[in-house]
Amino acid sequence: MALAKPKRADARRNYDQIVAAAEAEIDRHGADASLEEIARRAGVGSATLHRHFPTRQALLEAVFHDRVEVLCAQADELAKRPDAGAALVDWLRAVAVYGATTRGLARSLLDGGRDPAPPVDSTCEAMLVGAGGELLRLAHDAAAVRPEVSIVDLLTLVNAVSLATEGSTDAAAEATRLVDLALEGVRPRG
Incomplete structure (x- = not known):
């Protein structure tokens, strides 16, 4: 079962950008990669990251x-x-x-x-x-x-x-x- 993705185009784009940025940061820094840096690289605010991924x-x-x-x-x-x-x-x-x-x-x-x-x-x-x-x-x-x-x-x-x-x-x-x-x-x- 896949994780549920947002339905609106802009929300889905943000979701995908956050996941892509997180993949890159985790590859560089491991599971403790900075959430702030992930949000920055995804081009979204911290609140947007936490709205999609509360933890x-x-x-x-x-x-x-x-x-x-x-x-x-x-x-x-x-x-x-x-x-x-x-x-x-x-x-x-x-x-x-x-x-x-x-x-x-x-x-x-x-x-x-x-x-x-x-x-x-x-x-x-x-x-x-x-x-x-x-x-x-x-x-x-x-x-x-x-x-x-x-x-x-x-x-x-x-x-x-x-x-x-x-x-x-x-x-x-x-x-x-x-x-x-x-x-x-x-x-x-x-």
Whole structure:
């Protein structure tokens, strides 16, 4: 479900300009990018920014929503693979790499559960839980993952890896290596 966009042409244009400016600023400065600088770069006042996005988290959700939809679509494709365990691991690697190489994403996912502003079913976190939950269910059915492992456990782990590797020289390779290392612990024992 996409985040609702304003209907009037001028309001929609302001919305789109704010999101574009926020993407650029977050790419440069991370999730703590200055809201005042985002408004300035968008060519709108602070009040206009806050009218469209009452909280920083609401703005982050708008910035990352489309990117997270791509990860969810990837989960849907991976769910068709015969090896459910490998599909889950491939998706978790992709989430970790995406978080490590998309400045601010991992941080925004951590904060998502604390801000009630966006509708619960459209938050990036909820989207990832839904998409990954299906992959995990398939992996559980195939006995490829320990039964007590939850999708929240896995996303927390992957998000921690993303945060730890964000900004490193080769964030994608480092995130992949650490996810592979960490996921050894979720496989069934003996």
